Amino acid sequence: MMPVMDGLELSRRVKEDLSISHIPILILTAKVSDEARLDSFRIGVDEYLQKPFSEELLLVRIQNIFNVRRQSQQQFDQQMTPSSLNIDKDSRDSKFLNSVMEVIECNYGNPDFDVESFATAMNMSKTLLNQKLQSLVGQSIAKFVSNYRLKKAQALIQVNKNSKNMNVSEIAYEVGFNDPKYFSRCYLKKYGVLPSTSLE
Secondary structure (H helix, E strand, O other), rough: OOOOOOOHHHHHHHHHHHOOOOOEEEEOOOOOOHHHHHHHHHOOEEEEEOOOOHHHHHHHHHHHHHHHHHEEEEEEEEHOOHHHHHHHOOOOOHHHHHHHHHHHHHOOOOOOOOOHHHHHHEEEEEEEEHHHHHHHHHHHHHHHHHHHHHHHHHHHHHHHHOOOOOOOHHHHOOOOOOOOOHHHHHHHHHHHEEEHHHHH
């Protein structure tokens, strides 16, 4: 047992505190009941190991936590939707990500919407917002904004492929880029093809 509070209470407090709720939790315990295990997972604990256990098992379980998070982040990078992340929909982190998506959806077309604006809209410091995004989706604030704009541009290119209602410059401006040439470079780096080629 830990002094002051047990591991379950500590885990609950961590998961309720938005500033640290993204930190993975692995409980090491002598408790063997299914109820204790279920209570831990209901709180949002990532892994639960009963004593005794080998060092190798502990290291593998820790590695698995990070592998699952990395895979989820890669899926998020492709889809840019919180549902692609392995996060409990009732958790603080899920609510945080829903707020993030609402803010970016309302502002991505504004070329003046930057890191500072994002943090202000989220009512958070830039440092905390950056830490949360890095941990949950694997992207800095600036990268997240850019990737979201590029995803929107990709969708617009698909829509305009046949209709030709918008050209590359118009699409760039529509999704919040000030400079169509810079937009084309970013698009090429992200998708491996120029937007003008995708639009053909």
